[in-house]
Structures are given as structure tokens and as C-alpha cells.
Amino acid sequence: xxxxxxxxxxxxxxxxxxxxxxxxxxxxxxxxxxxxxxxxxxxxxxxxxxxxxxxxxxxxxxxxxxxxxxxxxxxxxxxxxxxxxxxxxxxxxxxxxxxxxxxxxxxxxxxxxxxxxxxxxxxxxxxxxxxxxxxxxxxxxxxxxxxxxxxxxxxxxxxxxxxxxxxxxxxxxxxxxxxxxxxxxxxxxxxxxxxxxxxxxxxxxxxxxxxxxxxxxxxxxxxxxxxxxxxxxxxxxxxxxxxxxxxxxxxxxxxxxxxxxxxxxxxxxxxxxxxxxxx
Amino acid sequence: xxxxxxxxxxxxxxxxxxxxxxxxxxxxxxxxxxxxxxxxxxxxxxxxxxxxxxxxxxxxxxxxxxxxxxxxxxxxxxxxxxxxxxxxxxxxxxxxxxxxxxxxxxxxxxxxxxxxxxxxxxxxxxxxxxxxxxxxxxxxxxxxxxxxxxxxxxxxxxxxxxxxxxxxxxxxxxxxxxxxxxxxxxxxxxxxxxxxxxxxxxxxxxxxxxxxxxxxxxxxxxxxxxxxxxxxxxxxxxxxxxxxxxxxxxxxxxxxxxxxxxxxxxxxxxxxxxxxxxxxxxxxxxx
Ligand SMILES: Nc1ncnc2c1ncn2[C@@H]1O[C@H](COP(=O)(O)OP(=O)(O)O)[C@@H](O)[C@H]1O
Ligand SMILES: [Mg+2]
Numbered sequence: 190x191x192x193x194x195x196x197x198x199x200x201x202x203x204x205x206x207x208x209x210x211x212x213x214x215x216x217x218x219x220x221x222x223x224x225x226x227x228x229x230x231x232x233x234x235x236x237x238x239x240x241x242x243x244x245x246x247x248x249x250x251x252x253x254x255x256x257x258x259x260x261x262x263x264x265x266x267x268x269x270x271x272x273x274x275x276x277x278x279x280x281x282x283x284x285x286x287x288x289x290x291x292x293x294x295x296x297x298x299x300x301x302x303x304x305x306x307x308x309x310x311x312x313x314x315x316x317x318x319x320x321x322x323x324x325x326x327x328x329x330x331x332x333x334x335x336x337x338x339x340x341x342x343x344x345x346x347x348x349x350x351x352x353x354x355x356x357x358x359x360x361x362x363x364x365x366x367x368x369x370x371x372x373x374x375x376x377x378x379x380x381x382x383x384x385x386x387x388x389x390x391x392x393x394x395x396x397x398x399x400x401x402x403x404x405x406x407x408x409x410x411x412x413x414x415x416x417x418x419x420x421x422x423x424x425x426x427x428x429x430x431x432x433x434x435x436x437x438x439x440x441x442x443x444x445x446x447x448x449x450x451x452x453x454x455x456x457x458x459x460x461x462x463x464x465x466x467x468x
Numbered sequence: 469x470x471x472x473x474x475x476x477x478x479x480x481x482x483x484x485x486x487x488x489x490x491x492x493x494x495x496x497x498x499x500x501x502x503x504x505x506x507x508x509x510x511x512x513x514x515x516x517x518x519x520x521x522x523x524x525x526x527x528x529x530x531x532x533x534x535x536x537x538x539x540x541x542x543x544x545x546x547x548x549x550x551x552x553x554x555x556x557x558x559x560x561x562x563x564x565x566x567x568x569x570x571x572x573x574x575x576x577x578x579x580x581x582x583x584x585x586x587x588x589x590x591x592x593x594x595x596x597x598x599x600x601x602x603x604x605x606x607x608x609x610x611x612x613x614x615x616x617x618x619x620x621x622x623x624x625x626x627x628x629x630x631x632x633x634x635x636x637x638x639x640x641x642x643x644x645x646x647x648x649x650x651x652x653x654x655x656x657x658x659x660x661x662x663x664x665x666x667x668x669x670x671x672x673x674x675x676x677x678x679x680x681x682x683x684x685x686x687x688x689x690x691x692x693x694x695x696x697x698x699x700x701x702x703x704x705x706x707x708x709x710x711x712x713x714x715x716x717x718x719x720x721x722x723x724x725x726x727x728x729x730x731x732x733x734x735x736x737x738x739x740x741x742x743x744x745x746x747x748x749x750x751x752x753x754x755x
Contacts, residue, residue, distance in 0.1 A: 254625050280627045294622035297614070308626045311633065 206268070207232040207364060207396045208253050213262035214420075215248060222248050223259070224420035230364075235390055235397040237407040239442065240417030241451065246400040247291060249417065250366045253398070254286050255279045266364075287357030291368040293349040295341040295356070301328070302337040305356045327355040331385065347378040354385070365389070367399040371406050383409045404443055408432060416442065418451070514709040518701065521635040531637050538641030542603040546649060549598050554653030557590050558582050558660035566669040575669040579679030582661035587684060587692045588748075591654040592646070593740055596699035599646060600732040604707035607638055608728035611711025612721040620712065630712070639704040646700030647693045654692070691747045695740060702735045 208230040215223040222245040230236045230253075240246050251257040252264055255271055263272045271282050295304045305324045309315055315323070328334040331351040336344055344352070350370060357365060367386065371379040383406045389395055401407050407414050407428065414431040416424040416439050424431070424439045432443055441449030528535065561582045569575045611634060614620050623630055658680060665671035710728035714720045 251621070256621050256624060276624065276627070283625055283627050286625065288622065288625045290618040290622055292617050294618040296619060297610075308628065311628045312626070 205232045206230070207266070208398070209263075209265040210249070210252060211263045211265070213249075213252060213259045213264070215245070215252070215257065215259050222420055223252075223262075226262070226417075226421055228415060228422050230396060230398050231413070232363075232396050233390075233394055234412040235386065235399060235410050237399045237401055237411040237414045238417055239400075239402055239404070239407055239414060241402070241442070244417050245420055246417055247368055250288075250368055250398065250400055253364075253366060254283055254288060284360060285363045287354075287360070287362035287365040289350070289354050289357045289365065289367045289370055291372070293341070293346075293353040295349060295353055297341055300338050300340050301333065301344070301352050304341065304352060305359060307356065308359050323359065324355075327358055328352075330358075331355045347374050347382075350374070350382065351385070358389070361393065362395065364396045364398070367397065367401075369400055369402070371401065371403055379403065379406055380409075382406075386410050404432070419454075510709065510713070513713075514705050517631065517635060517709055517712070518639070518705050520631040521639050524629070524632040524636040525640060527632055527636065528640065531632070534637040535640050538637045539645055542599065542641055543645040543649065546598055546602045546645075547652065549602065550595055550649045550653050551656050553594050553598060554586075554591065555656040555660035557594050557653070558586060558657030558662075559664045561585055561590065561657070562661035562664040563668060566665060566671075570669060575665070576671055576675050576679060578661060578665050578669060578671060579676035580683040582665075583658055583680035584683050584688055586654045586657040586661075587688045588695075589692075589740070589744065591650045591657060592692050592696040592699055593736070595646060595650045595653045595696060596703065596736050597733070599642070599649070599700070600703050600729055600736065603642070603645075604703040604732050605725050605729050607704065607707030608710040608714075609721055609725045611708055612714035612724040615712060615714040616717050616720060635704070635708045638708055639701065642700035642704040643697055644700075646703070647696040650692060650696040687747070691743065695743050698739055698743065699736055702739060703732055706732045706735065 206229050208228075210226055210228040213223045213226040214221075226245075226249065228238075228249070238246050238249060248257060252259060253266070255264070255274055255276075259272065263270055265271070266282055266285070269282070271279065274282065295301075296307065299307065302324055303310075305327055306320050309320045309323065313320075325334060325337070328337055331354055333344075333348055333351050333355065336348060336352070341349055341352070354367075354370070370386065371382050374382060386397060386399065387410055390397055397410075399407075399410060411428045411431075413425055414428055415422050416431075416436075418438055424434065424436050426434060431439065434440060434443070437450050440446075441451050562578050565581050566575050566578045569577055569581075611620075614634075620630060623633060662671075662673055662676045665676050666673055707728050710724040710731070714724040716723070
């Protein structure tokens, strides 16, 4: 057990920067989402990104695997600058990643087993028996093996997330990106998913980036919490320090207070919109 | 030359001059231009998608189950409607033409008339319209839903080529199913035409049959089947293309579905005409 953990730690090269975002700018039309985002994800750690809805957390994750290209700035994975890579050159980079999408993103016409087997079937020469073994191993790991022949619409949201995670883990990735893995789950399932993230890291030394706006679970799983606000990473700290921070924006977010800089900003923006409408 | 002279001016701040009021037609013209540009851009990306997916047809054996599934969904799902519509098309053609021909005592010719117009025009055309509504729209809806629920992005992160995984099976299935269903429509069209000819116009079945067989040459048949093949490609490409360009949630999916049907209809009209003109235009001898 200890040997295994030590091996995992060595493989993960803990402490080395795994993913680096440098000065990212991204806008959709005239909607500026990222404005000079700097962010480092260290290897072997679990980094949690928090921030209000629509602040660009998902957009940030998508930049890490080249699903979105920044208007300005650079993206490094393992020290490799992938900013300009096209999808062919991204293939080996993406092979290092597992990506758990916010909605699960399971293929609707494939059952649970076939969804998890999909990457192996499409991209490997493994025999059907080998595929079966690997898929069932992952399904068992996430305790959804009994639903192997169910269709995605027939299973609960929590199960869908776990199946999606099984698919994300099928290549034993070095990095796993979780987009709101616990949103919409009840407290017990949330704790289960959190436990799953922690265990995955302990067992495989995987580097995780978790997007969340659930401070409870952020505190449980994070080595480092980063706060995203108005397109920038405005604050980062280990969980305990983060929760106790006196930074006004972080403080309001952590405590979920109605009065503070975040809501003041929103009201100002609303007033701006109203003024625009009047002219 | 003019470009060179204008270049330095951009460095200096432009002098403040009251802007002239825009021409009243400026906005409509701009919108028209933008719409035309969008059509060209979409057609370009659709053509690229078609090319990439055709290249992937080398993976046909690997994806055979998926191709067969798509054939089954498209073919069986539309067979009844195609048969029904094909039959009535033949009946209508037979009746409409027969009434006029009977005035000259020429009603025997309906056999030739129905056979040739079903084979060359109406068979592929009616089949394509039904498949557009039945299969093309659901392709746009299905792939559009995948797009807005991040499934397309998930495939991309897994490095699964959507041309191979999604488009190729649908494309090949439509290329197989559309000509097959066209044959069904043609057979039933002629049956309908013959029945109407017998009961309404007094044309015996054998006379109808001989007239039909006499006029049907190989060219009429392969023109019709070629047309069906092209229509099949159009339906798959427009359906998949619209689906993949979907944005804006459930509303966007509805929009993609609706426009895929309209765009398909337009392409089918235009290509139907062009193919007939290519194969038969020379025979008219006119300008
Ligand atoms: N593909 C896209 N096209 C246009 N706008 C987008 C796109 N993706 C995200 N956005 C916009 O960017 C903003 C941030 O989105 P997102 O990263 O999903 O927020 P969140 O932090 O809640 O995950 C939102 O306002 C969203 O509307
Ligand atoms: Mg999000």
C-alpha cells in the first residue's frame, strides 16, 4: 500500500507545474470572459477553481485541452506550449487528460458499458475481451457495474456523473478535469463523489482540476483553491487559509453574503444596462 | 495604389467630421450580404465535412454495425410513408394526365407517362422530401442536441473523429437508402398509376405495362437513381452540418432542425433541376 502510494507520487512528479495558463484573454463576440488569467496547476495536487456562475470556469478548463483557443496568452501542458496546436497535434496531449463534463456528455444512444468502452473501441486495437475487462474494472471502481446495460437517460444524475468519470479515467490519465462534479447531487452523493476524487488521487497520483462553487466540497478535496473573478484569478490559497481569508471578494463568496463587492458590481452592471436601454 | 495612399492615414487619428446619415438601403443590403456570406461559409464547411467523411468510408467495415443501424432507422422508418406517397403520386399523375389524354383518345400513353416521370423526376424527388422531413431533420436534432450538451466536445477531447464516428455512417446509410426507397416509390407509383388507368381510364394492365416498359430506357433509370444518390448526400450533409453548427441550447436545436429542412428542400430543387438539365438538356435543341 505504502509502496504503491510512493510509486504514484514519484510518477506524478509532485510539485512540478503540470498545467500553466499565462495571461489568457478570451471573448465571445463582444462578451469578454477571460481578461489576463494566470493559473498554475501543480502535479499530483488537486486544484479547485471556484467562482460565480458564468465567470468562465468552464471556459478556463476548455482552454487546458485546446477545446477553446485563447485570443491572447499561452497554454502549457507539461511545459509544452499547446496554444497553437491543431487537433492532430493535440491527440497525444489529450491522451493525458480525462475530462468530466458538467452534464456528463454521455452518448445518448450507447448504453453505459458502450459509453465507457467507446474510446477503447475507437482508438485502440484491444480485443473485445480486454476491453470488457478494463471497462468493468472502471465501472466497478465507481460502483456502477450493475447498470452496465442501462441507457444514459434511464439512470440518475449521480450515476451519469460516475459513468462519465469512468469513461474519463479509461486511459488512466495523468490529469483529470472535473467540471462541477457535484452540482445537482444530494449531500451524500456529493460526499461520495468527493471521496472518489480523493481516492483516485491517492491511488493513481493523478493531477486533478476541479471546478466547483461548492465551498464545502472544495475544502474537503483541495490542496489549493483558486478564486476566479471577472476573468482573472484574484486569489489562491490552501483551503484553510482560503476559508479564513479577509480578501473582501473571497470573503463574500465563502460566506455567501448578500452584501459585498460581488453584488455591488452586479448592481452597477445592471444600472449600466438600464442606462444603455434608456438612450 | 489607392491602398498605399490610404495606409498612413490610419496612423493619425481621424478628423472629427459629422457622419453622413446612412442610406436607407444600407442596412438591408448589409444584412443581405451577411446572409449570403453565411450561406457560402456553411456550404464550404459542409463540403469539407463531406470530403472528410467520404475519406473515412475506408472504415466502413469497422463501422458496419453503425452504418446498418442508420440504414435501418432511415429505411424502415420511412418505408411506409414512401410507399404511400409513391403510390399516390403515380395515381395523381395517371389521373391528371389521363383526363387530358382521353380527350384525344390517347389514354393508353399514361403508362409511359407515369413510368418515365416517376423514374426520372417524381420518384427521387418525393422520396427525398420524405427523407428530409423524416431523417434529415432528426439528424440535425440529434447531432444538435449532442452539440449543446457538450457531447461533441467530449468526442473531441477523446480524439474521436466526428467525421468517422457521426457523419460517415449517416452519409453512407443515406447514399444506400435513398436510391432503394426511390425504387420502392417508383414501383408503387406505377402500380397506383396502373390501377387508376384501369378503373378510371379503361387502360388494361397489359397495355399500361407494355407502354411503361417500352419507354423506360437504362438512362432514365440511372438518371433517377443518380439523382436519388445525390439527394441522399444532400440530406445527410445538411442534417449533420446544421447539427454540428448548432449553438444556443434547446432553442438552437429547434432552429437547426427547422432550417435543415428548408435548406434541404432548396438544395433538392436546385440539384434536381441541374441533374435533369445535365442529362437531358441537350435533347431540347433550343438555344
Ligand atoms: N462557446 C461559447 N460561445 C459563446 N459564449 C460562451 C461560450 N462558452 C461560454 N460562453 C460564455 O462565457 C461565459 C462563461 O461561461 P462558463 O465558463 O460556462 O461559465 P461558468 O463559470 O459558469 O462555467 C458565459 O457568459 C457564457 O455565456
Ligand atoms: Mg460551467
